[in-house]
Amino acid sequence: MLNRHVQLADWVDRVQPSPTAMLESTVARYQREGRTVYRLGLGQPDFPTPDRAKASAIEAIQNNFTGYTDTSGITPLREAISRALRRDIGLSYNPDEIVVTVGGKHALFNAICTLCQAGDEVLIPVPYWVSFPEQVKFAGAKPVFVPTDAASGYKVTPESLAPFVNESTRLLILNQPNNPSGAVYSAKELSELADFCLKRDLWVISDEVYSAFVFKPEGYTSIASFPGMRERTVVTNAVSKTYGMTGWRIGYSAAPAAITQAMLRLQSHTTSNPSSIAQQAALAAIDGPQDDLENIRREYAARRDILVEGVRRIRGLACNVPDGAFYVWVDASGWRGQSLAGRVISTADDLADILLTQAGVAVMPGTGFGSPYHLRLSYAVSRDEMKNGLAAMESILGSN
Ligand SMILES: Cc1ncc(COP(=O)(O)O)c(C=O)c1O
Structure with a gap:
């Protein structure tokens, strides 16, 4: 046999x-x-999910908005995301620097597969969200785990990162508010990390899917908002956690045009556009009243x-x-x-x-x-x- x-x-x-x-x-x-x-x-x-998002999806179906869209997502949604990013993290992204993806996980996958490959090392603070190391390994690169502890609030610093950096280190994956620790970095802590990344020539993926849920009065700051960082950061986010829309599968990335074009090339041969109907729902969620x-x-x-x-x-x-x-x-x-x-x-x-x-x-x-x-x-x-x-x-x- x-x-x-x-x-x-x-x-x-x-x-x-x-x-x-x-x-x-x-x-x-x-x-x-x-x-x-x-x-x-x-x-x-x-x-x-907010009623306005549900109504918008129903309307999309009734209006036969059920065909392919641009791989990068519909323009009104990318414009709405651009406005939300300006409001929430103070950064201006053109719609052609934004890709709408099949959930935040997909935005991370596009970014990781575009930024790293075999021979590269990727810094991942511990504890980390479960998919980071697996996506890095899928891309052929090596996850390098940087420990934290309760006393530091489960946060990394330039000092704790430094021993793990060498000439192969390409990227830091920073997720805050953090899943699972709930850690949120202050503007001062982020400014020090930003300086470190600039000095060591590191890219950053800033996973911001929980940015709507910060309980400190200072609110949320993105590492991309520090001088020189927008050019070396891919911001990822999603409507999943913010609007109770995990099943709709809409996320996005915001990044400089060159890397956005490369991520789009990957997306054009894998998922194409996310669901046209879910995009309309996400547009209503992001653009509507946020009270x-x-x-x-x-x-x-x-x-x-x-x-x-x-x-x-x-x-x-x-x-x-x-x-x-x-x-x-x-x-x-x-x-x-x-x-x-x-x-x-x-x-x-x-x-x-x-x-x-x-x-x-x-x-x-x-x-x-x-x-x-x-x-x-x-x-x-x-x-x-x-x-x-x-x-x-x-x-x-x-x-x-
Ligand atoms: C830190 C983090 N990033 C990304 C995601 C993925 O979100 P989505 O459901 O939009 O793919 C999750 C979901 O649990 C998460 O916790």
Whole structure:
């Protein structure tokens, strides 16, 4: 009999599956089986898509706005994104410096595949969002992990980056507000990082998908807004988290024209344009009144305080107060080597498994984010779900 072994491309062995997608499918299975699950694990806003966006999508369908669009997205949407960037981060981008993509993840993929290749090294502060290293490895480049700690607020500095830079270092991926730590950089910290990137001739990908959710009075600053940085930064963002539109799959990049043209070349041979209908919905969301965002921000800030207080009550867990996004990054190293539910806990994966199977609480273990002794809890869920989830956690883990 013939050996029908299939030879797959090298990247298949290099790239790991997304752990967040795996948790989503386990939770969905539990719910189908009728089990109660408190979902503190997922990065899915619980606020619905704005009505104006839904109406605009329905109108697009009724008006047969259902054909291909420009690969880079419809001009009114790129103009609206340009206005939003001027308003939110104080930078002017022409519509031809903007590409509308299939979610923020796709904008990152275009940028990473365009900026780096085999032989290049890419600085990734830990903890990081799960897809950064995998996309870098897909591109053939090497992720270089830069540690941070709770005392520094999980932020990198020129001093902490310097030992990891060499002549192959090409790029820094900066995500703030950070998923999973919630860290937000101040203007002063960003100015120092910007100087460092200029001196070391580094490009930056600035992933800003949580920029609408900053709880410090100073608000959000982009690293691209410092002198000399706009020319060496790709800003990525999306309507996904900001407007409760994760399923619509609309993101974007803003970058100098030369790199934008290169990213478009890649997009023209892969996805082409994102859905024409979803683009109309995104246009209505970005261009309409933004008052709801302030209410959502306030609600997230209140939930953050409830979650932080609840976590700090539970035995063996500790956390900082995050300044942005909608996650609490929980240090669970207190459980290392301890016994629980007849098992010895070696990493937070064990702890997360026990919480899900014995207490019905879904949390993300930190392993996929670069830290096997942390858990990521999300407060993009109702206060009731959060309180019930915390109570279930406390009942199995005990109180401080
Ligand atoms: C830091 C970060 N960047 C990018 C994305 C991707 O967003 P999208 O759903 O728009 O692809 C996510 C989603 O979880 C994220 O947390």
